[in-house]
Amino acid sequence: MPAPQSPLPTPNPPPTAAWRTRLGPWLATGLRLGLAVVMFASSIPKFADLPASVRAVRAYALLPEQLVPLVGYGLPVIEFSLGLLLLLGLLTRPAAVVVGAMMVVFIAGIASAWARGLSIDCGCFGGGGQIAPDQTTYLQEVLRDLVFLAAAALLAWRPHSRWALDTPLGLLPPAPDTTKDAR
Amino acid sequence: MNAPRQTNSQPKQNARQAARQRREEHQQKIRRRRIGLIGLAVLAVVLAGVGIVALVANRSSPAVTGQTQPRVSTERGAIVVDATGVVTPPVDQPDWPHGAYGKDVVVVSLYTDYLCPFCGLFELSNGQTLDRLREAGEIVVAYHRVSILDRYSAGSQFPTRSAAAAFHVAEHAPEAFLAFNEALFAHQPEEGTAGLTDDQIAGLARQAGAPLNVVQDIAAGNTPRDWVQIVTERASQDLDGQLATPTVLLNGIPLDTSAYDWRQPGVLEQAIQEARSRA
Numbered sequence A: 001m002p003a004p005q006s007p008l009p010t011p012n013p014p015p016t017a018a019w020r021t022r023l024g025p026w027l028a029t030g031l032r033l034g035l036a037v038v039m040f041a042s043s044i045p046k047f048a049d050l051p052a053s054v055r056a057v058r059a060y061a062l063l064p065e066q067l068v069p070l071v072g073y074g075l076p077v078i079e080f081s082l083g084l085l086l087l088l089g090l091l092t093r094p095a096a097v098v099v100g101a102m103m104v105v106f107i108a109g110i111a112s113a114w115a116r117g118l119s120i121d122c123g124c125f126g127g128g129g130q131i132a133p134d135q136t137t138y139l140q141e142v143l144r145d146l147v148f149l150a151a152a153a154l155l156a157w158r159p160h161s162r163w164a165l166d167t168p169l170g171l172l173p174p175a176p177d178t179t180k181d182a183r
Numbered sequence B: 001m002n003a004p005r006q007t008n009s010q011p012k013q014n015a016r017q018a019a020r021q022r023r024e025e026h027q028q029k030i031r032r033r034r035i036g037l038i039g040l041a042v043l044a045v046v047l048a049g050v051g052i053v054a055l056v057a058n059r060s061s062p063a064v065t066g067q068t069q070p071r072v073s074t075e076r077g078a079i080v081v082d083a084t085g086v087v088t089p090p091v092d093q094p095d096w097p098h099g100a101y102g103k104d105v106v107v108v109s110l111y112t113d114y115l116c117p118f119c120g121l122f123e124l125s126n127g128q129t130l131d132r133l134r135e136a137g138e139i140v141v142a143y144h145r146v147s148i149l150d151r152y153s154a155g156s157q158f159p160t161r162s163a164a165a166a167f168h169v170a171e172h173a174p175e176a177f178l179a180f181n182e183a184l185f186a187h188q189p190e191e192g193t194a195g196l197t198d199d200q201i202a203g204l205a206r207q208a209g210a211p212l213n214v215v216q217d218i219a220a221g222n223t224p225r226d227w228v229q230i231v232t233e234r235a236s237q238d239l240d241g242q243l244a245t246p247t248v249l250l251n252g253i254p255l256d257t258s259a260y261d262w263r264q265p266g267v268l269e270q271a272i273q274e275a276r277s278r279a
Helices: A017-048 A050-059 A068-088 A092-115 A138-157 B003-060 B117-135 B158-172 B174-186 B198-207 B212-219 B225-238 B267-278
Strands: B078-082 B106-112 B139-145 B247-250
Touching: A017 A050, A017 A068, A017 A092, A017 A138, A050 A068, A050 B003, A050 B225, A068 A092, A068 B003, A092 A138, B078 B158, B078 B174, B106 B117, B106 B267, B117 B139, B117 B174, B117 B267, B139 B158, B139 B225, B158 B174, B158 B198, B158 B212, B158 B225, B174 B198, B198 B212, B247 B267
Parallel strands: B106 B139
Antiparallel strands: B078 B139, B106 B247
16 A cells, blocks of 8 residues: 655645535625626716716717717616626626626727827716816726626636525526536 | 446446436526526616616706796806896897807806816906906806716705706896805805705805895795706717816817916916907
């Protein structure tokens, strides 16, 4: 019988399938709830001042005037709905895909305002509109949305999470790592 | 474990695997149908939500409220003051025509929110200069009172209430408008506070010389608040979404604040003289 080479336990055991099975869903739960909070934090201030939401959209000077009010009113509704879906863990994967797509659009919009030399607040969490040129924070806004985009992509890739309605409703395919656990 | 048993069970295993695959495909079909149904339901709720929000937000549109344009206001929401005082724009004009005062009179348009600290600073730095030039007949001032800072008023909507009071005073006590405008800036609250109550705003109107019935209207909140919402939206459109306060237009052209720092004495007057020579 081969004896252990060393009496010490192996340092830093490589992450095993079991490790990922146990932690993956918790990570997904964190991403889900975190993105839900982001969606609520961005929609509720817009509801509180809808005319400002319309003005914030107009400030980008990208959309034709007929579409500006529609987006100004529609965006908070969509964000709030995505927040609810993520909070409940209902349709997690489609919700994460939509959030990610929205982040791509937001990043493009902010970058375009930046490139055109506008001085506006992104209006991401309410407010928005023109501000003094030295008060713009385009880089921070883009980096922040990139973080949200990464979170959404990760969640769309591995949407299995705890406390999610998707599980009892059977809306997710069996997770690759948890197939063995599935009854 | 021995080899023969494994060989014998091979066909059985294949059959089991095929059955499992069929089962998984069936489950996937069910899953997709369920996701589609729930997705459609969610989409319907979201669309209904957008409709409701648009309806609620349109409460302040002129068509819904029947809010009529105060006679003293231009269609775009300006209170125009010349050397003689507040002017009632002609009814048949869609908006106050720039240049209506002659070639040499510069129209200075001010977009202002009574809660905006820089608007208070602008009034402090340039109020007297503008009064002097206006009284000399060199300029007319178009006061656009807008409300873009309601969210910084601790829920009290001070920008909308104060701007509506300004329209009300200009309409019913035009001789008190300039003093009332000045008093609102002199008593400007800090951002993030509820600001002045309707009673306090009415008190300022009283001090500015407005008659009692106008003062009572303001105290009772009987002022054209919907009109302020309408003209704020129009101002945002007119400035291509770049509505900030204060925004200064000279004969309709935005003042380039990077070239003309109006905080410095004489700079605004210089810009006005240059606008006159361009006209």
